[in-house]
Amino acid sequence: MPELLRHPAGVAGTLLLAILAVAVVAGPVLAPYDPQAFHTLARLQGPSLPYWLGTDQFGRDLLSRVLQGARATVLFGVGATLGGVAAGSLIGVTAGVLGGWVDSVIMRLLDGLLAVPDLLLTLLIVTVLAGGGGHAMLAVAVAFTPGLARIARSAVLSVRTREFVQAAVARGEGRGYIIVREVLPNAIGPLIIEATIRVSFAIMIGATLGFLGLGAQPPSTEWGLMIAEARQYMFRNPWCVVVPGVAIAISALGFNLTGDALRDLLDPRLRHAAAR
Amino acid sequence: MSDDDSTVLSVRDYSLDYATREGPVRALREINLSIMRGRTLGLVGESGSGKSSLAWSILRALPPNARELGGTIRLLGEDLRQRTRREIAAIRGARIGIVFQDPSTSLNPTLTLGAQIAEVLVRHRGLARKEALAEGERLLARTGIARPADMMRRYPHQASGGEKQRVVIATAFACNPECIIFDEPTTALDIITARQILDLFAELQRETQVAALYISHDLALVARVADEVAVIDQGVIVEQAPAAALFAAPRGEYTKALLAAVPDPRRRLVNAPPDIDAPPVFSVNRLCVRYGQTSALMRLLGRAATPVAALTDIGFSLRRGEILGIVGESGSGKSTLARAIVGLEGFAGEIRLGEDSFSARPLLDRAYRRAVQIVFQNPDASLNPRQRVGDILARPLKLYGLARGADIASRVAALLTDVRLPPDFAGRYPHQLSGGEKQRVAIARAFAAEPRIVICDEITSSLDVSVQAVVVRLLLDLRARTGASCLFVTHDLNLVRQIAHRIAVLYRGDLVDLFEVDAFDVAGRHPYTRALLEAVPIPVAS
Numbered sequence: 001m002p003e004l005l006r007h008p009a010g011v012a013g014t015l016l017l018a019i020l021a022v023a024v025v026a027g028p029v030l031a032p033y034d035p036q037a038f039h040t041l042a043r044l045q046g047p048s049l050p051y052w053l054g055t056d057q058f059g060r061d062l063l064s065r066v067l068q069g070a071r072a073t074v075l076f077g078v079g080a081t082l083g084g085v086a087a088g089s090l091i092g093v094t095a096g097v098l099g100g101w102v103d104s105v106i107m108r109l110l111d112g113l114l115a116v117p118d119l120l121l122t123l124l125i126v127t128v129l130a131g132g133g134g135h136a137m138l139a140v141a142v143a144f145t146p147g148l149a150r151i152a153r154s155a156v157l158s159v160r161t162r163e164f165v166q167a168a169v170a171r172g173e174g175r176g177y178i179i180v181r182e183v184l185p186n187a188i189g190p191l192i193i194e195a196t197i198r199v200s201f202a203i204m205i206g207a208t209l210g211f212l213g214l215g216a217q218p219p220s221t222e223w224g225l226m227i228a229e230a231r232q233y234m235f236r237n238p239w240c241v242v243v244p245g246v247a248i249a250i251s252a253l254g255f256n257l258t259g260d261a262l263r264d265l266l267d268p269r270l271r272h273a274a275a276r
Numbered sequence: 277m278s279d280d281d282s283t284v285l286s287v288r289d290y291s292l293d294y295a296t297r298e299g300p301v302r303a304l305r306e307i308n309l310s311i312m313r314g315r316t317l318g319l320v321g322e323s324g325s326g327k328s329s330l331a332w333s334i335l336r337a338l339p340p341n342a343r344e345l346g347g348t349i350r351l352l353g354e355d356l357r358q359r360t361r362r363e364i365a366a367i368r369g370a371r372i373g374i375v376f377q378d379p380s381t382s383l384n385p386t387l388t389l390g391a392q393i394a395e396v397l398v399r400h401r402g403l404a405r406k407e408a409l410a411e412g413e414r415l416l417a418r419t420g421i422a423r424p425a426d427m428m429r430r431y432p433h434q435a436s437g438g439e440k441q442r443v444v445i446a447t448a449f450a451c452n453p454e455c456i457i458f459d460e461p462t463t464a465l466d467i468i469t470a471r472q473i474l475d476l477f478a479e480l481q482r483e484t485q486v487a488a489l490y491i492s493h494d495l496a497l498v499a500r501v502a503d504e505v506a507v508i509d510q511g512v513i514v515e516q517a518p519a520a521a522l523f524a525a526p527r528g529e530y531t532k533a534l535l536a537a538v539p540d541p542r543r544r545l546v547n548a549p550p551d552i553d554a555p556p557v558f559s560v561n562r563l564c565v566r567y568g569q570t571s572a573l574m575r576l577l578g579r580a581a582t583p584v585a586a587l588t589d590i591g592f593s594l595r596r597g598e599i600l601g602i603v604g605e606s607g608s609g610k611s612t613l614a615r616a617i618v619g620l621e622g623f624a625g626e627i628r629l630g631e632d633s634f635s636a637r638p639l640l641d642r643a644y645r646r647a648v649q650i651v652f653q654n655p656d657a658s659l660n661p662r663q664r665v666g667d668i669l670a671r672p673l674k675l676y677g678l679a680r681g682a683d684i685a686s687r688v689a690a691l692l693t694d695v696r697l698p699p700d701f702a703g704r705y706p707h708q709l710s711g712g713e714k715q716r717v718a719i720a721r722a723f724a725a726e727p728r729i730v731i732c733d734e735i736t737s738s739l740d741v742s743v744q745a746v747v748v749r750l751l752l753d754l755r756a757r758t759g760a761s762c763l764f765v766t767h768d769l770n771l772v773r774q775i776a777h778r779i780a781v782l783y784r785g786d787l788v789d790l791f792e793v794d795a796f797d798v799a800g801r802h803p804y805t806r807a808l809l810e811a812v813p814i815p816v817a818s
Binding site (some may be wrong): 163182 | 549618620640641642645649652654660661671672675721
């Protein structure tokens, strides 16, 4: 952690994530108004003293709504990624450890799925499952699984040939011990990095789905949905699109920069370059 | 030692630091050395001693965090430190040549060997491309390559390690440089190839009268090639003398310790012979290992890979407490043998442990695996970086049920004491230990299982000479106390002659020779054994 704060991208990323964390934890408390309250006399306003970031087409306070929406948005991103990591590492580790024809079959199936872009795959799954926040999250998790499985598998393969794993095999250790105690702790690094970066993609896909009406449903304050609802009024008051848009950008950037910094710090070959 | 007309390279009062986040790190202090025309200066030091830093300083190719604190580096009187980057580029390769340790990384894999020699000639000697290629061929012929025209057209991966190093040497000599730096030029090569390269070096040096700086960790080797030797320790040259004088009568404490640590076959470390009449505790009969399995998909398509025999019909036995040395070049199958015996490779044939006989890898049971332990070459790789030393040593105790509960901690402490490490090392992670300390932990882990056989797979080759000696003594001590037998796989012939009772020679997967260590020199040895023996210099008497 202290090293993260010495890395330029790490500092920026951590700062952005800290802002996001405050919004997630204390957003509803900090919000000056009820995010769903209509202030009919102050519709589509720019920033002002009573409404710091302006109001939307119903006169709802944008600051309050964006603070409220942080929880749903971040939860979606983190939840979908964790789901993908869980499924992906299970599949990837299985393929990497068992090898042979199991590996061949799993990897060829994943190759096929990887050929389809994440967003397209998500849309396909969401359409089949019917929309809604929960289903959208599941769809993103499924779409992430092949990529994460590949990473888990290659991490396992590179660790499996290391001599300390060979030593455990020579000792006569069981397969379970070798996977859990010897391989996984050394293979987890690349997965953590990839997951951090992917949270930002998940947030953006979530926002896209919200925008298309396939994700969170009104009156949720999910940021993508906020943009979708306000898009007709975009030219009368840009703020109602810009505010949630910037919020999405901040969180995506935060996760992305932190992920980049983690990658540099966990890779010993890049470590020195980063320090200079 | 004063600079006169025949001094080619002279370094005076040269000091160097590296700037790091933790502050400056000392690399070189007050270095003084000079090399005359036609002479070779050997620079000997252990890893981290600064010997490579000095090579980079002379070549003016220091990393950006290097801080030169003063001194001069003169080539025929002109100070290289005052030269611009462009002037240095013209000097490097033309007037100072370099031969690195590993020819496979110093050659560009995407260019033919001919193109790489020609490039130097075009650039520094201004030859036309056609002339350069012809000259390159002539240079290759001079390095003893059999068909130079053919070699010119090959890519690096189509040449052997020895051939590649010859090409690198030909390139270094191509522009008739005044000075050539050899940075461990034979370390990455096989024993016999290394010997040929060394002979080539001597011959070319005599012929061209180049001034050579020969950097190595290997004292015995430097004794053969150098006229004068400088010993460097922690950035300081601690002793400098003519080679014969230095080896006959070392003055410095460090030099003495270094010389004493060099394995010398005339100084046996193991004396008591094993009980010859006792039945063998371990044996292998007609052991075979084949590589190249056909994948499921390929089998489906009816394309079977032809298996490659890594080991063919290997047979030997071990008596209680015996040390059997296994020697051979890389690719001879000696590591495969070690791996097959500890159940890391599938095998055919028979392995016997006491009364039990095993005929395939899956049959090796836990009792066998406990009795036969292995120590790997590289302790950085063989210890799990995420586990504490205490957990690493406790694992075999738990796995084989040798200790329970509170006993475990005291057994771990005892194991650490056995390998002369303080018991509080149990709380450390491997990266907090030095290479030698890590290897001692790996040895302790093997002996934790109370084994009957310990396989040592090149356990000293990643360690410095002085650390090697400590680790070997420790192993011998543990072996004497526990009565375990030992299979000592190594390429270091002098070391194996110091410790082994018998020696087995592997050549391309065959066991070609097996004999008592005293019978190393006698007539009737296999020709390959003789070739190995002749390739290895016995250190000068100290």
